[in-house]
Amino acid sequence: MTADKDPVTGGVMPARGVSRRTRLDSWVDRYATRTHGMTASEIRALFAVASRPEVVSLAGGMPSIDGLPLASVADSVSRLLATRGASALQYGSGQGDPVLREQICTVMALEGIQAHPDDVVVTVGSQQGLDLVTRIFCDPGDTVVCEAPSYVGALGVFRAYESAVVHVEMDDAGLVPEALRHALASAAARRAPVKFVYSVPTYHNPAGVTLTAQRRTEVLDICAEFDVLLVEDNPYGLLGFTGEPMRAMRADESERVVYLGSFSKTFAPGLRVGWVLAPHAVREKLVLAQESATLCPPTMSQAVVSTYLAEHDWCGQIKAFRELYRERRDTMLAALTEHLPAPVRWTRPDGGFYVWVQLPEGLDAQAMLPRAVTARVAYVPGTAFYADGLGSRHLRLSYCYPTPERIREGVRRLAGVIAAEVELRETFGASLPPGAGAQHTYERPGPDQS
């Protein structure tokens, strides 16, 4: 056999009459170690079906942007291109457009944050903001502390930077302060450097619960006690269903909190515009990191957001979104109450997009997903929200995108799926390993409410 490589398949080219070996990837021995976990998965395959209209998808967190005044936005964008097209289509500042940064400060003021535009860095969605924050703080092996469960997109970023994730339990009032204290103390005892605590305190993704005002103070005090940074991810903060917006943690602590914001849920996710508000020294490094990552955040998208904020009643639009999502939340909770049997529990969010469901003991949401897809309903299994494979008894339901009729139908189908799974588990129950369905301490009490 010769040592020549097949230029197409990456396999070793055979001599005549000799077998050819191939892995169908020319670069299989060149990838970084962190790439090795990037494999095809059955779960991703099943989600391909969820995108079909026949399936009621209660899985994705897509905002319902049907309510946007699209014709009016189109006029604004048209005028923008006609009058300022040359600059809107040109490279821009690495930190982001100064006018937009001023407007972002106005948006954040609704949550009690007093900020200066100089401390804002515009990013490609808040997802890139988290990526940049992790990039400048985390070496491989460094520890990040986050809630149990935590946002799946954040866990993906931490994995990409080879960070170690320590989960801390939540209950109905959000992150449990004493559990956080214990986790930070344990890390300190192990001399494991905790680079930051990552939290979605308001209308949590996926749990749907909100950190109470009293606990916000306690969590900030604990971070100060252990001299740890807090990353507050707040994409849903303005989408509450009761009263005024919850005061952001950054509103009460400017030096120890890095705040991530987004226009994806309040305007348009396709524009990919988010931001980071950070203390001065952190902000400087974020700008440099942003310049090396993208040169500058997309100028056209920034211009569209800026124009929207200047020319439209964006506060009124947010109120309309709140009403729309509140109706869908109510529909989902009513459908869950009507269709799901007593052992199933779920949270009752006061805002945001998600309900976190706990299945009866012994059930595994990931193992149940094929049955759900066959029944034409989709959800996200709880294991996606844990870095360590836990959460199998949970699933996340989204009410943000489907209409109320589809939500009712989806929950009805889900109830049938759960009932069939319960029956199957009962059939094999006595024979299943005793550990099946057992929960880690930080899955209990969990954010579930009855």
Added chain:
Amino acid sequence: MTQAAATDQATSTAAARIVVLAGGLSHERDVSLQSGRRVGEALRRRGLDVQVLDVGVGLLDTLRNDPPDCVLPLLHGETGENGALREVLGLVGVPYVGSDPQACRLAFDKPVAKSLIARAGVRTPPWLALPAETFRELGAAAIMAAVLTRLGLPLVVKPARGGSALGCSVVRTEEELPAAMVACFAYDAVALVERMVAGTEVAVTVLADPEPRALPPVEIRPDSGVYDYAARYTAGATEFVVPAELSPTAAAACAEVAVTAHSTLGLRHLSRSDLLVDTDDHVWFLEVNVAPGMTETSLVPLALDAAGLDVGAVHAGLADDAILSADESLSQ
């Protein structure tokens, strides 16, 4: 179609416009979309007018209103492989590539296919087909004990109907069996429980042009030891050896078994048989696929390549043959 028509030199003329069906609602939708994209591109490179369509409510109207010369179903899983879609294509009167509904029904149901092929004198691992309902009615513990007594360990548990190793588990201890059954029943109401045979895993493609002939066998060596979903669709996770490193006797036996499977079930055009060659060079039939994967990491394209055949040319030739067969049946 002649063998020459399946080479790079020949360009199809009859099948000027082809609809490739890919996607659908089965658990293998994503794999099917990849297969459709690859074959669609391969046909376009040969100058054919190709439309890749998903299967949905409007499909039949589309086919009726603007009938293509031929349909190429690349739907994996339930509707695409159980004969249902082909039955409907027959009703609409559009020529299609591949096996007819009856043959699909026989091949897609693994226990049925194993029964028929065993009757034709081919070795297949001992098996039982067990519906979930049976466990409910008669009690799971007693049935599983009887299964273990009959088949022993290790076992393979897989959905009776399905592909891409979805819902498949290897059971090495008694304690693993219940969880494997539950995982399997998430995909299908009937489980195929099969004694696991140790040996070399081989896939043999049969191309009927028009006489069925076996292409070079492809040997599968997954890094993880199990050719599961990740090993199938992650480039680099499995090493393939083409032709498989088998004794001449075993290689010939593999070819014979694959052609026997193809013929016994009445399959047409293209099939892929999954086989095992044990240490005594005995060949064991596992299953046969009527719509085998055509993705970048699939087995049939490797076999075609080893035989000096082009994916686009072969499918164009098969489309020509489908059109010709449809014309002949109309004129009779």
